[in-house]
Amino acid sequence: xxxxxxxxxxxxxxxxxxxxxxxxxxxxxxxxxxxxxxxxxxxxxxxxxxxxxxxxxxxxxxxxxxxxxxxxxxxxxxxxxxxxxxxxxxxxxxxxxxxxxxxxxxxxxxxxxxxxxxxxxxxxxxxxxxxxxxxxxxxxxxxxxxxxxxxxxxxxxxxxxxxxxxxxxxxxxxxxxxxxxxxxxxxxxxxxxxxxxxxxxxxxxxxxxxxxxxxxxxxxxxxxxxxxxxxxxxxxxxxxxxxxxxxxxxxxxxxxxxxxxxxxxxxxxxxxxxxxxxxxxxxxxxxxxxxxxxxxxxxxxxxxxxxxxxxxxxxxxxxxxxxxxxxxxxxxxxxxxxxxxxxxxxxxxxxxxxxxxxxxx
Numbered sequence: 001x002x003x004x005x006x007x008x009x010x011x012x013x014x015x016x017x018x019x020x021x022x023x024x025x026x027x028x029x030x031x032x033x034x035x036x037x038x039x040x041x042x043x044x045x046x047x048x049x050x051x052x053x054x055x056x057x058x059x060x061x062x063x064x065x066x067x068x069x070x071x072x073x074x075x076x077x078x079x080x081x082x083x084x085x086x087x088x089x090x091x092x093x094x095x096x097x098x099x100x101x102x103x104x105x106x107x108x109x110x111x112x113x114x115x116x117x118x119x120x121x122x123x124x125x126x127x128x129x130x131x132x133x134x135x136x137x138x139x140x141x142x143x144x145x146x147x148x149x150x151x152x153x154x155x156x157x158x159x160x161x162x163x164x165x166x167x168x169x170x171x172x173x174x175x176x177x178x179x180x181x182x183x184x185x186x187x188x189x190x191x192x193x194x195x196x197x198x199x200x201x202x203x204x205x206x207x208x209x210x211x212x213x214x215x216x217x218x219x220x221x222x223x224x225x226x227x228x229x230x231x232x233x234x235x236x237x238x239x240x241x242x243x244x245x246x247x248x249x250x251x252x253x254x255x256x257x258x259x260x261x262x263x264x265x266x267x268x269x270x271x272x273x274x275x276x277x278x279x280x281x282x283x284x285x286x287x288x289x290x291x292x293x294x295x296x297x298x299x300x301x302x303x304x305x306x307x308x309x310x311x312x313x314x315x316x317x318x319x320x321x322x323x324x325x326x327x328x329x330x331x332x333x334x335x336x337x338x339x340x341x342x343x344x345x346x347x348x349x350x351x352x353x354x355x356x357x358x359x360x361x
């Protein structure tokens with residue numbers, strides 16, 4: 001008798017929440033928030049919005065650590081690259097075609113190919129470049145994580161990467177005290193954090209964790225306002241490798257994971273699963289509606305608070321448009337997925353995997 005492992009809707013919820021944060025984060029780039037003093041109450045509120053929604057990429061990477069920390073080095077594992085690459089090529093190609101047709105830029109076929117290969121086909125493609133590198137390293141990261149013999153050793157591993165990539169942003173608040181050379185390791189920090197949470201998820205009520213998140217966010221927003229003297233330009237420095245975003249990302253991950261979702265069936269569950277499955281192409285394709293919507297908004301509405309209320313319209317339009325496009329991409333990718341699955345069942349990958357054979361021992 002075989003048992004089928006049920007799908008954890010909370011993980012889908014985390015992925016959906018991260019996707020929702022993406023167009024909100026991108027919308028802030030077009031509000032004039034970073035070019036003004038944040039004296040009004042709407043401006044001050046945007047400090048909290050920017051800080052909290054910067055958690056979108058950390059949530060994705062922690063989710064990768066949560067789900068993939070048992071992956072082992074094998075040729076079959078690397079077949080997973082096909083999905084990422086095919087989705088990127090289709091979405092990146094769509095962005096390049098849109099760019100040509102809309103007149104945003106004019107590229108020769110050679111320049112278009114170059115843009116696709118160096119991840120400059122759209123402003124959001126940098127994530128694919130980062131994640132492909134992380135994907136390649138995952139089996140070796142897992143060796144390091146599971147090579148730790150105890151919970152304490154795993155804590156030291158996570159804390160080591162926090163010290164290397166996140167801690168500099170805290171210790172260098174007032175003057176340069178700590179090296180920032182390793183700050184770009186922040187994806188590994190979030191990956192190991194997600195792996196740790198997969199084993200040692202704190203037993204805490206989501207309501208209590210939410211109160212902690214809101215209290216921390218309010219305190220940090222006040223600190224930011226006073227320390228940076230309401231300079232909107234300083235918000236650009238609120239990034240994935242900063243200590244406040246790390247704390248908020250971990251708290252938000254725990255809150256969403258601990259929420260009690262009533263059923264794994266029904267329209268809400270179906271919606272969560274569907275959107276969760278489309279997050280990667282939807283993330284990339286939000287660049288297209290963003291490129292249409294925000295030039296019009298910037299031309300018609302003054303910068304600052306007058307533009308904030310329009311985000312309640314522009315963000316849903318961008319997200320829904322991207323999801324519709326992502327569904328088309330999914331239909332294109334489905335034959336590739338079937339071929340990949342068939343290839344994975346062949347003996348070369350299943351029974352005689354060259355990366356797991358003992359012939360070299």
